[in-house]
Amino acid sequence: xxxxxxxxxxxxxxxxxxxxxxxxxxxxxxxxxxxxxxxxxxxxxxxxxxxxxxxxxxxxxxxxxxxxxxxxxxxxxxxxxxxxxxxxxxxxxxxxxxxxxxxxxxxxxxxxxxxxxxxxxxxxxxxxxxxxxxxxxxxxxxxxxxxxxxxxxxxxxxxxxxxxxxxxxxxxxxxxxxxxxxxxxxxxxxxxxxxxxxxxxxxxxxxxxxxxxxxxxxxxxxxxxxxxxxxxxxxxxxxxxxxxxxxxxxxxxxxxxxxxxxxxxxxxxxxxxxxxxxxxxxxxxxxxxxxxxxxxxxxxxxxxxxxxxxxxxxxxxxxxxxxxxxxxxxxxxxxxxxxxxxxxxxxxxxxxxxxxxxxxxxxxxxxxxxxxxxxxxxxxxxxxxxxxxxxx
Numbered sequence: 302x303x304x305x306x307x308x309x310x311x312x313x314x315x316x317x318x319x320x321x322x323x324x325x326x327x328x329x330x331x332x333x334x335x336x337x338x339x340x341x342x343x344x345x346x347x348x349x350x351x352x353x354x355x356x357x358x359x360x361x362x363x364x365x366x367x368x369x370x371x372x373x374x375x376x377x378x379x380x381x382x383x384x385x386x387x388x389x390x391x392x393x394x395x396x397x398x399x400x401x402x403x404x405x406x407x408x409x410x411x412x413x414x415x416x417x418x419x420x421x422x423x424x425x426x427x428x429x430x431x432x433x434x435x436x437x438x439x440x441x442x443x444x445x446x447x448x449x450x451x452x453x454x455x456x457x458x459x460x461x462x463x464x465x466x467x468x469x470x471x472x473x474x475x476x477x478x479x480x481x482x483x484x485x486x487x488x489x490x491x492x493x494x495x496x497x498x499x500x501x502x503x504x505x506x507x508x509x510x511x512x513x514x515x516x517x518x519x520x521x522x523x524x525x526x527x528x529x530x531x532x533x534x535x536x537x538x539x540x541x542x543x544x545x546x547x548x549x550x551x552x553x554x555x556x557x558x559x560x561x562x563x564x565x566x567x568x569x570x571x572x573x574x575x576x577x578x579x580x581x582x583x584x585x586x587x588x589x590x591x592x593x594x595x596x597x598x599x600x601x602x603x604x605x606x607x608x609x610x611x612x613x614x615x616x617x618x619x620x621x622x623x624x625x626x627x628x629x630x631x632x633x634x635x636x637x638x639x640x641x642x643x644x645x646x647x648x649x650x651x652x653x654x655x656x657x658x659x660x661x662x663x664x665x666x667x668x669x670x671x672x673x674x675x676x677x678x679x680x681x682x683x684x685x686x687x688x689x690x691x692x693x
Contacts (some may be wrong), residue, residue: 304648305337307375311346311391313354314383315404315530320380320432321358322639324645330647331625334656344370344632347527365536367391371398378403378428378653380646382475385489388408389418392429401428403649406497407489408669410481412677415670422666426537430663433497435576437644438546439636443614443636444580444587445502453582454600459561461499461578463491467531468517468547474524474534479543483514484673484680486545491675492670492679494576497664499553499561500579506561506675508551510689512682514546514686517568567660585671595635622660 310320321343328335344367345351351363364370367387370379371394378401381391388409395402404578408431422429422444435441447453465487467473478490484501500506516572522536548566555561569575576591588611599609617632618624622644627634646661652660671692678690 303340303605304566306335307341307377308379308650309342309344309370309373309376309381309421309666310354310360310382311370312380312405312502313343313347313363314352317343317345317382318354318358318641319639319642320382320403320646321354321360323642325645326652327647329628330497330643331660332658333639333657334365335654338650339435341376342373344372347529350527350529354418355611363479365390367448367489368394368613371374371395371483376400378650380432381405383400384662385411385485386414386477387480389414392418395427396425396427399418399427401433401649402665403430403646403651403663405432405495406669406671407485407673407676408666409673410485412670412673415673417508419670420474428649429633429666430649430652431666431669432642433494433501433664434641434645435494435498436501436593436661436664437641437648438547438589438594439616439622440589440614441498441501442596443616444589444597447585447587447599448580448582449501452581452585453587454584456557456559456580456582457501458581459503459555459578460580461496461561461563462575462578463565465491465567466570466572468567469570470533472522472536473518474528474536475521475543476524476561477532479509479521481545483545483683484676486516486543486549487547487565487567488514488549488676488679489673491567492549492563492676494607495563495565495578496672497580497668499563499692500555502542502559502578503555503557503559505556505671506553506692507556507676508691509551509678510688511550511552511687512684512690513680514549514582514683516543516545517547519543526566528558539678549572549679549683551682553675594637595633628675656692
């Protein structure tokens with residue numbers, strides 16, 4: 302492809318802005334071959350928010366509805382970054398219009414909608430993908446390489462967590478994140494990330510057990526206006542029921558037989574973005590903490606036992622994504638959340654354009670459905686007193 306690729310983003314909230322900023326940067330990272338990228342439109346019903354995002358990230362215009370994007374024949378590829386229940390109708394309209402689609406996780410508002418999106422993907426004739434940004438983190442990808450290269454020995458245990466505190470305040474507004482039923486709360490919002498990362502590192506999950514879900518703040522006040530991301534907002538005196546979970550815990554078993562434990566919470570005070578995991582083997586261990594994204598811990602049987610212990614490994618050009626993906630290719634300069642969105646959007650456009658040296662492809666809609674089936678199994682386990690539930 303020599304002509305420009307025209308892109309749009311549906312949703313101007315915090316994740317939508319991350320996609321918008323990423324598209325602006327995709328031609329500054331990795332190899333040549335990607336056509337020029339034309340930044341066409343950002344769509345949001347909150348027109349002030351959309352106009353601000355378009356101005357900040359260099360998009361030509363802001364439009365008030367996703368339908369405007371679907372109807373625009375000059376747009377080639379679109380990111381869907383809005384409430385989960387809207388993912389299916391938007392994706393169906395975009396695919397029908399011949400546009401390539403990158404959809405934020407979780408894939409849909411329900412497993413039924415996710416299944417319909419997978420059927421759509423099978424006959425789409427366009428690129429369809431799901432965004433799991435932590436796959437693009439150099440430290441996470443390096444740990445996966447340690448596991449796949451056998452450097453930890455036979456894997457024995459995975460422990461994953463995603464703890465956040467954005468829902469700790471009981472007067473926080475009742476936004477769409479608190480609607481949708483069991484599995485659509487902390488499990489869908491943040492649990493989807495740690496579940497996908499666990500499978501990225503250790504392979505497919507076969508079953509879950511010991512499911513427990515709970516809601517610490519059962520009622521919340523209704524917002525008086527638009528709410529952006531997890532920001533504070535004016536609320537009314539009227540309250541309504543929270544429909545999904547604040548916290549969840551469960552165990553899992555991979556197809557390899559390895560066991561895992563998971564905990565996710567949006568009411569874990571002091572953890573603004575506490576994504577992390579440990580993976581252990583018979584002869585090594587690696588650990589990652591998103592609060593320290595420029596490093597990970599590694600321990601193995603070398604050198605001598607008397608000096609053995611966790612070693613701080615600094616992210617640098619020796620790891621996936623760093624060389625060619627960072628302006629200053631030197632260890633110790635750090636890595637951030639936005640770079641992962643940039644690499645993800647570059648991988649998406651690599652798929653669209655068929656570049657000669659593409660990044661690893663994004664997850665598919667089928668992968669997104671699989672994550673949602675794991676979440677559904679956790680909910681079923683919790684409803685059955687922690688019983689083991691097979692993952693389809």
